[in-house]
Amino acid sequence: MSPNTLGPNDVLREDNYFLWEFNCRMALARKDLLDHVEMKSEGAAKRETEAWKAADFKAMAVISKLLSPVYQSMIRECKSAKEVWETLREFFVKQNLHNRVQLRKQLHEFQMTSGTDLGIACSSLMTSVYDFRLLATS
16 A cells, blocks of 8 residues: 555544554654644643744644545634544543444344355454453543
């Protein structure tokens, strides 16, 4: 895959927030913009400089490029990359409880039907387990 091609978990959809969050952090880190979403209190003076504000807009652009149009509309009014990040995080954390219930149900109802490839069934089960672990740690 070329560096300019977006993978399936590079664009935020309703079912991939935790994978997207990791990929987005990596994209911001590659451009040395990760500080804009992980703001520490000791950097308050630095945030008032023009260079910081310009870089913050770049961070917002990186994040918005990795969103589906549905979620781009959610962040339209945000004034900083940190605000964008927190808006998305709050939205998906609220959905967390519902997702946990759905994933738990999916894990309890998992069955390998006859004729199903064992590798595909294991992959499906491991994906559900991985998603559940991600939800549990958030």
